[in-house]
Each structure stands twice: as structure tokens, then as C-alpha cells.
Amino acid sequence: MIGKNVFKILLYIVSLTVLYMLLLDFTPPSYPILLLPPFIVGMIAGFVSWRKLDLLVLSLLPIPLYYIAFLLSIDRVYTLNKVLATGPILYIPILYHLFLAFSTAILIYNVKMLFGGWGGSAEESGSSQGSLAQEG
């Protein structure tokens, strides 16, 4: 059971990471559209999370994972060093996206909690149904 839950979390993380990657690819670099990828990832993370732990994991992991994969995909040391040398130009968007995704996730999650969990009971309502931690 624990394995199945871990599998589900992992599946969500991977899915959100892939979704973030696809959204980045198809989003033009024009403001404010360029903020949609983290916003959408945050929305989905907030929607599917039923516990604080889910919320943290699903809103905070996909974006850094994407950038780690992006950096690892650079197979030329010179290019990798150059990307890392850009400093704030690399870190600011990562942190900004992360913060936006996280804030959005918190927003959606709490809206959901406020209106009774939407089709499943939340941890706080004491229900044992609908949690990612549970089977089925």
C-alpha cells in the first residue's frame, strides 16, 4: 500500500514536471503569458493535493526537477558552465516560477478545503477517503 501511494506521488510529480516542460515549450516569451506554466502547475498541484505534505511535494518538486533535468541534458561542459554562470538570469526565473506555483497551489488547496474538499474528504475533515495517502 505504501508502495502504491509512493508510486502515485511519483506519477503526479513526473506528470507535473512533463506538463511544465510542455507548457514552457509552447508558451511564447511574452508577458503575462509566460507566467502561465507555473500558474497551471500550481493550480493542478493544489487541486489534487489533500494533505499538506502532498501540497508541498507537488508544488515544490516539479519545477526544480525540470531545471535539473534541463541542466543534466546539457552534455557539453562549457555550455553547462556558461548556463550556470548566468547567475541571476538562471536563478531568478526558477525561484519566481517556484514561488508562483507554490502560492497558486496554496490558494487552490485552501479554496478547496474551505468548500469541503470537492468530492472527497480532506485530512482536516477527518474523512479517510480521497487522500493520496489512501488506497483506491
Added chain:
Amino acid sequence: MLWRYKHHIAILISSILVIGLFILPMFSPLLPRILHPLNGSFGSLRIAFLEGFIELQGLESEVQVLYDQLGIPHVYAENELDAYRVMGFLHAKDRFFQMDVMRRLAQGRLSELFGDLTLDMDKEFRQLGLYISAYKTLDYISNSTDFRREYEILLAYTDGVNQFLRYLKSNGIMLTEYSLLGVEPEEWRPIDSISIGKFMAWSLSWSMEDLRLQYLVNRNGLDILVDLDLLDRSLNTPILESFTIKTGENLTTSVSKKSFKEVPVEGIVNSLEGLEEVKKIFGFVLGSNNWVISGGLTRDGYPIVANDPHLSLTAPPIWYYMALTFGDGFKILGASLPGTPVILLGRNNYVAWGFTNVGPDVTDFYYFVWDGDRYLYRGEWFNIDRRVEEIRVKVDDGYKVVEYIVNETVLGPIYEYKDERYAMRWTGSQVTLEMIAVLRYNYARNIYELIEAARYFHVAPQNLVAADIEGNILYYPAGLYPVRNTTYLGDVGDRKLFNLGFLPFNASRGEGEWIGYIEFEDIPHAINPEEGFIVTANNKVVGKYPFYLGWSWADRYRYMRIKTLLMEKAGSLTLEDMMTIQIDLRSYAAESIIPYALDIIRDKPLEDRYMEAFELLDFWDYRMTPDSQAAPLYILWLYNIHRGLWGDVLGDLSVGFIPLETTEAVLKGYLAGSLGSYGRWVGDVKEIVYRAFIDAVDKLYNEIGSVDEWRWGDILKYNITHFMGEALPWFNYRVYDGQGGFYTVFPAGFSPEMPPYRISSSQSMRSIYLLDGESTLIYFALPGGNIGNVFSPHYEDLLDDYVELRYFKLEAYDSPDAFTPEYRLVFGGG
């Protein structure tokens, strides 16, 4: 109680955060540009490894491009226009930002990218009107049936550039520089290539030496021109001893009566210093070297051409190496100039060529009698022509338009500072056809076709050296050299002095009119000279010759050093010898001057630190390697001596205005007991040399430390920067220890006043070509990388070898199957 409302509070706070994060970029111009890394600030990463098939409209057949391990593209096309179309695409892919900056610089439109920061520079170039002469030139070329082939090439090239820009747009990619600037790249037009050519020509030929010389004369009188031998430069060694006019038609000039006037120039000279600084962005600062040797002097019996142009060191470098193969196996390879469809310095299957700057006097300044805004020209009154320039300047939310008025006379634009008003005339302000010339060099099959092509090389005149596979060698400093009506200035001793063009003219009296240009056949040149070689290093073109070419030649030291090294092994010279010469760090200037300077102060008592420094120089081998301890002292001492001898004479002019040869002559004259005509201009030579030495040692002790810590490579650095490198340091190259000096064959250009030093100019590339009729090889080095994409592994991969004095080999193979590329692009589409 609050706990009951935790969700409400969380919703409130997170809503504020989300809304805040969405609207924050509205208040920061930079933030929106970096918030989409992949398609924004890392957009160039998507282009850095571009390979595979690319659709390119307008191709008649498929074109293959193989990038070798050095990042150099080898283009294989069926026909010429396909090759040039792809050339445009590759230039844009690998160097678009550089091309864009160059065209905007020339056209006075940099502020559309950089805002107010570059507004003054744009005003300077609107005043110069380079874009106007570029339009005249393009109009001429496009309407002439003689240049149909070259015009088609220009159009194909332009189309290739624009297809790359469309490729970016259709794939949602922004190049990093544009993403950070928040500007869309603008399409390329044929006028842009012509503009870049004009800018290069301007940076290599425009000068305000006439005004500086007038300042010197105002300060010291006409005598100084003769006493310091500034005009004749008899201490300089000319490329050709003499040349007899061939056409027999001597342009007859008239001479107006005595007309020397001390016209004020100080303000103008200061105000134009900014424009001189702009020349250093891409242009000539130090001069260049080239030489050609016939097969009779080489071990293997084939001629060799060597060339190392000295220009500003930039990231990326000025040059982009490539090889084109098309048609019946015709190959052109070498250093291309991004933004233009030419291999500017290189070779093909049959010929190889190289340039150094002649540096002639092709710019004149004129003063007038004024009545308000009317000026008297040749006895007639004219009104100033006013040209209103509208300069678009980038601001946060778009552009603003700044109006700039340019005042012009019939002779050219007016430069003014308070009551100083001068019109400027430059040979490049008219239709000039250098692009035609160089394209025809690219497909020349022997030196005689090169000579015919050189007829179109108008500005800036270049010392062209070349060889062909038949064994012929050539020297031709082709260009437009104006012949002026002269003015009698006065008598200096028993010499009658005439203004041939080296001082401003009184245009109200019709002085200094350009009555024509030296006939092409009358330009000093040599075909298969008896000596079997020609060397040029920006030194005087010719000794005995009836026309005035100029006076501001480079000192003879590089020339003499190269010539000496060639003569040492004449008859058995090899490619390796050419390399040894090109990377030579021994200063012939130091060898010519330091022993005399040391002898002058040898009897002066010196305390320990000064004696240690003295002995360092006394036993020095004159090599300016990174490990040299003596080089820093030599540079500072020489600067101090030069400044000490000529400071009063020069006033505000820079130390380099007086040739070093003159200082050498003074030191030798002092030791010989006779200063001759120099005597009245210099003070106590011994005291000057002594104080210069003490000051140099003290400065080094204060700035660097004791003698043991003096190391040339620690004080002089290669610190090559990108145009945007001040704001974005990761665009700049790594820093390396420097080497060389102003007068070494492998030079270093820097400001010597106070260490540490940064090399601003040096060999912008070095190339050697062997004309054996079988291979199409170039041995070369480049101070950076071939690809201007900051994320490409070829951004600066050649710099190490350049600094370490090594060479690479570039060969144009017969077919794309002949070598294994690093990666490949295939263009098709039709």
C-alpha cells in the same frame, strides 16, 4: 479563534502573492525578459546545437554545411547563389547580434537597442552620414549592369539572413541578447551590408590628424613640421624605394599664394576625441602586418602569403572563418566579415591575398569665412544645408524620437565647437565599391585578375599583397588618393613648405580642392619584384614619388623586424618560419632605443632598487613574453621618455603623435654630441631620460612591488569583452596573461600611462597561405571562437591556442564525404 479562519487567511495571503507575482513584472522592464528562460534569455541555447534539415526557400539544389571540430562551417553547394544564401543564414545563426550592432553603429541607430546610452554615438554617425553614402553606393551597384553578379550575390545573402530570422520567429525562439534587451531582431536589407563595409572603411581611414597637426603648429610654429621631420618621415623605411609614374599624366595642381593661418582647433580636437574612440570598437588602432614571398625564397619553391590584421579584440572576434565550395569545385575560404557576403581575407584554389592598412591622408578639413549661417566658398556665398535626423531611442514602453540637426556645406558636414567650424571631406562619403573589389578577389584566378578587381577598391586603401599558384607575387595599395590644389604655407629655413593636405584648408579661397585622384596605374605597386618578397607593416608606402599620400605612417620597427627575419632564411623559408615570424615577441623598438637610453644614464649614481632595475634592462633580450621582468619597466620608461621629451611641444595631444623614430633619433643624437634640428625642441635630454627612469621604477614599485614581482603577463592582460559584457560579464571571455608590445610583430595595444594594462587590440586573426597549386590550406589562429553564440562550445575555444601562439589548419575538402564533421546542417526547399 484565528485558527477557525486559517483557510480564509491562507486564501487571502496566497491571493495577494499570486496577484502580486503576476503584476510585479509590469514595474520592472528586465523581469519580463528573463522570466521565460527557455524561449527567452536562454533562447540562444536552442540555436547553439542546431543540426539536421532546414528548409530554405530560393535554393536551386540541396546545400550541405559541415561544421568541423573548430566550429568552422564548410559549405557545399551546386552553385554560387545557393552558397551565398546559406552564407547569410550561417552568419545570422552564428553572429547576428554582432552584425546588427555593426550596421546600427554605421547608420546611427544603436539607440534603438540601447536607449540613451548610445545617443551621442548615433549623433556622431548621423553627422558623418555613412548611411547616406551607403545608399548612394547601393543605388549605383543595383543600377549598373557591370555589377549584376555581385548584386545578385548581395540579394541572395540578404535573403539567407532573413530566412534565419523567420526561422527564429516560426519556432518561437528569441536570441538571448534580444530577449535581454527586450527588442525584436529587425530584418536585414542590402543597405546593411554596404553600411558595415562603410563603417570598416571609415574606422581604417578617417582621421582628424590635420586638425591635430594644426594644433601642433599653432602651438609651436611651422618649423616643427620640418625640424621633427613629421611630414617626410625620412627615418621611416618605405615599402618601395621609389616609383615612377606610368601613365605620364601628372595631375597638375595650382598653388595659391601664402596662406598659413593659425586657425583655432583646440575645441574641435577635444570634441572629436569621442569619435576617435569609436574607431577602436572594431577598427584600426595598431596597424597590421602582411608579407608575400616568392617561390624562389622558399624551401619548397611555392609562394607564401602571411597576414595578421591588428584590430580591436572583441567577443566574438571580428572575423568568422568559413569555407565555400561550389560550381566546378571552386573553393573560397578564409576570414569573412559577418554582415557582408565576402571572404575579406583569404584564398581560393588559385590566389591568396592579405591586407594591411595604408593609413593615407584621405580626410580633409576646411574653414570658411562666415556671415551668420552663410559661408564663403570660392568667392561665392552659400547657405548651410540643414539635414534633420530623427533618431529613435528605446525607452521602457517603446521608443521616443530625438531630432538632431546636421549642418552641411558643399564639401561635407560641419564640425563645430564654439567659434571653431570646419567642414570635413572624406573619400568614403561618395559611391565606393570595395564590396565589388573583394567579391572579385574571391573569384580571381591569378594576380592579374586581382589587379583588375583592385581598381574598385576605393576606401580605405589597403596594402594588398597576394600570390597565385603560377608563382606570381603582387603588392598593390589600391585606393582613392585625392590630389589637391596646394597652398604655399611659408619658408622654413631654405625649404618652401606647401600644404599638400596635412593641414586644414581655407575653402573660402578655394584652397585644397580635390582636382582628381591618383590614376590607378600610378599608384606605387610591384609585380614579381626582384627581391622576391614584399613586407608591409603600415610603414611609408614609397620613398621617391611625386604625389602626396600622407605622413602618419607607423614606425618602421615591425617592418624591419619582419624583413630581418625573412632575410635570415631567404632561400629556405618554410611555413613554420612564417609562423615563427608572426608570433615574434622581440621588440626591435626596444633593441633600437634601450641601449642608447641606458648609455645616457650609465654614469648616474643609482641606489639599489634602481641599479637592480637598470641591470634588468641592460641584460634584457628584448622579448616581451608573459614571463618578462624587463618589459613592464621598458614600457613605462619609454612612455616617460617620450612624454618628457615632447610634452611641452604636444600640449594636450597624445604622446603617440610624435613618432618613436624621432625619440630614437634624439637619444642617438645626444650620445653622438649633436641633436641637430631636434635640439631646440627638447630640454635636458639626460635629465629627462634619468627622471623618466626613476619615475618608472617608482611607479612599478608602488603599483606592483619589487623587481621580483614584475612579470609582464601579470601586468598586461587579454580581457576580451562583449558589447554587452559590462552588464552581463558571462558574455566576456576568460582573462589571460598578455604578451607583446606596441612594436612587436605580435603586438599588444593598450594605454601605457599606468599599469595594470588591458590589451584592447592585437592580431584579430593570423593566417598563412601556401600556394602550391594542390591544397587549399590556411594555417590560422583566432582570438576567441568562431561561433558568436554564448552557449556554444565554440564561443571561445580557439582563444587558448591563440594566446599560446599555436595555429590551426583549415582546409576546404573536395566533397562533404571527405571528412567527418562535428555536426551537419542540410538546407533544402527550393
